[in-house]
Amino acid sequence: MVRVFMGSLALSVLIFTGCNDSTDIDSEISTLVQKYELTGDPLAGRDIPSVTDAKVKLGMKLFYSKHLSLGMDAACASCHHPFLGGGDGLSLPIGVEAVDPELVGPGRLHKSTGHYYDGGPTVPRNTPSTFNVALFDRTQFWDARIESINPVKGANGSVGTLLVPDSSDFDRTLWDSNVVANLPAAQANFPVTSGPEMRGFDYGSLQTKDDVRKYLVDRLRGLNGDLNATAISAWLEAFRDGFSAPGADASTLITRENIFNAIGEFERSQVFVDNPWNRYLKGDKNAISDKAKRGAYLFFSSYEDGGANCVQCHKGDFFTDEKLYVMAVPQIGRGKNGDNTTEDYGRENVTLNEEDRYKFRVPSLLNVEVTGPWGHDGAFVTLEGIVRHMLKPETALQFDENSLFQQGILVQCKDTKTNTERALQRLQENRRVGVSPHRSVNFSDEQVDELVAFLKTLTDPCVKDRECLKKWLPDYDSNESKALDLLEAKL
Ligand code: HEC
Ligand code: HEC
Structure with a gap:
């Protein structure tokens, strides 16, 4: 008796859910999720430092x-600020020689007396986010142009050898990850050597990247005579704290x-993956709307099934x-x-391969x-704009540079x-x-x-919540922050 009853209950549940649209789409997504081996847990197997760690x-x-x-x-924070999604909110960034160096984000302008002034931004590519760089x-x-030679899943480039720019982007050299800890640590060596980003154009005697470093x-050791005594001792203290080495001297620590x-460890602590999509994948079927579910289906399904197959490149x-x-x-x-x-x-600028x-x-x-803004040069100022482009790049011919100017973004577009x-x-x-598979x-x-x-649905609510993000901002009230000349960023 009981068995028959259970059986018919199970059957009626099946029939009921079979008629429910939402469950249909859930099961279709579930098939795709399995096919693409999505887990909802991008941090699995990764070693992520906490924002409270001394080194961070x-x-x-x-x-x-x-x-x-x-x-x-x-x-770094002049272009990578937590309140601006780990970037700068600009199509193209301005590093050194800003009219107001403390102004970060829209409104940051290049000083008219600055090197190579043309009214627009100085750096040729859009600033990517430092959020989640621990996942590369x-x-x-x-x-x-920075690559892990034998990439290991979950290692963030901490195993083996890294291939990095040397005298130029196409002249590259090998760094050992026993010395340079991982991909973000390697990357951090470069902005300081880039003229428009951080190096600037003076100090002509510093010819190579290593000279600048x-x-x-x-x-920071206090040897150049360009920091005052308060700053020099604050740096030594900061390094002693960071490496839990209270007695060590500047030449050992700095x-x-x-x-x-x-710096790489600080970036690696900027992990924001607690989003509705991942909650959905872990079983909370109400974590995302039906509209977003239909969007997920279009994202993951093949061209043959009426999808956009975005997943063939935006994988995992x-x-x-x-x-x-x-x-x-x-x-x-x-x-x-x-x-x-x-x-x-x-990429041709790196490999010299046509x-x-x-x-x-x-x-x-x-x-x-x-x-x-989105794309390698921030050409799109709306998310919808870049999505339409990904669906049909031919629309680039109708690109309207006024879309930038309307957002107050001044960029030269003479040959666009x-x-x-x-x-x-x-x-x-x-x-x-x-x-091209596209x-x-x-x-x-x-x-x-x-x-x-x-x-x-891929947005972790923390990235929109300044209170939540505060942990990744220094304590500006401390004397140390003043001594170290930390960017306060008006935004
Ligand atoms: C003037 C703005 C600016 C400054 C200052 C700056 N960056 Fe960037 N950052 C960029 C741009 C632009 C790129 C992309 C360049 C490219 O790909 O050719 C980038 C790339 C990166 C990336 C690579 C992310 C990825 O997705 O591959 C990381 C990480 C990063 N920067 C960290 C830093 C750190 C650390 C500092 C300080 C040492 C710093 N940046 C200073 C603008 C800036
Ligand atoms: C053939 C590979 C490929 C496919 C398919 C693809 N993308 Fe992309 N996507 C890229 C590349 C490469 C970029 C960077 C391009 C650039 O800036 O020059 C990009 C950039 C993006 C960006 C901008 C992200 C940022 O931080 O600037 C978004 C958003 C995006 N893609 C969404 C999608 C969506 C949605 C689809 C499906 C409709 C899709 N992509 C299909 C390769 C692909």
Whole structure:
């Protein structure tokens, strides 16, 4: 009796749920989730430092200190601020020689007396977020010019050898991860050597990148005569705290490796993955709306099934395969070819291989709602804009630079149309010869809305909550913060 009763109950549940739209979409998503091996737990197997760790706290001070720029007018946080999604909210950044160095985000302008002034931003590429950099296993930068040679899943580049720029982006060298701890630590060595980002254009006697790094080490040790006594002793204390070495001296503690490894640890503590999508994957079927579920279906399903197959590049729980593709995002700004054109050949500038022209690394989409403007040069000022582009890059030909100006973003766009046309031709050629897996699809406005709704489920609420983010900001009331000249950032 009982068995029959149970059986018919189970059957009626099946019939009932079979008629329910929401359950249908849940099961369709569930099939895709299994196919793409999504777990809802991007941190599994990763070693993530806590924001309260001693070394992370030291890294925070270095990250916010203007002492790491030769002219003492820019810090990492001038472009990577937690309140701006770990970026700067600009299409293209301004590092040194800002009109107001304390102003971060929209309104930050290049001083008219600054080097290479053209009215617009000085740096040729958009600032990626430092949030979740602990989740990269292979690469750093839009052109992946920092790479882990034998990437191990979950290791963040902490195993084996790293391939990094040497005298130029295409002349690269090997660093041992026993010395340079991981990908973010390696990356942190570079902004300080970049003219428009932090180095500036004075100090002509410092010719190589290593000359600049050594100068900065000497500065923090108090050897250059450009810091006052309060600052010098504050740095020594900060390093003693950071490495729990109360008696150690400056030459033992303040080393290049310690500086950049500590900055890397601070960045690696900026993990924001507690989002509705992951809660949904872990079983809370109400964590995201039906509209977002339809968006998820479009994101993960194949072209044949009416989807956009975004997952073929935005793979896994981190939403990137860390590989490089041509997507023909409209090219704005100064360009990065170093040849007085406004072109940016992307990966080709690293490999000098023509086949890599216009390729850029797939960005993660976690917290993408707050990391705009979007694309390697920030050409898109709305999330909807970049989504429409991903669906159909041919629309780049209708790119309207006024969309930037309307947001108060001044960027030079004199060659945008011709540069973009060339990138688009390359995409079409790559498709023709089977190098690009991308296909354009025509989606309705409603479907675009659904995709955007899905992407917004990748936002960890903490990244929109200044109270929650405060842990990643220094204590500005302390005397130490003043001594170390930490950027206060008006925003
Ligand atoms: C002037 C603005 C600016 C400053 C200052 C700056 N960055 Fe960046 N950062 C950028 C830009 C632009 C890129 C992308 C460059 C590229 O890919 O060619 C970038 C890339 C990165 C990345 C790579 C992220 C990824 O997705 O691969 C990390 C990490 C990072 N910066 C950390 C730092 C640290 C640490 C500092 C300080 C030592 C710093 N940045 C200073 C603008 C800035
Ligand atoms: C063929 C690989 C590929 C496919 C398919 C693809 N993307 Fe991308 N996506 C990229 C690359 C590469 C970039 C960076 C391009 C650039 O800036 O030049 C990118 C950038 C983005 C960005 C900007 C992120 C940022 O931080 O700036 C968003 C959002 C995005 N893609 C969403 C999507 C969506 C939604 C789909 C499906 C409709 C999709 N992508 C399909 C490769 C792909």
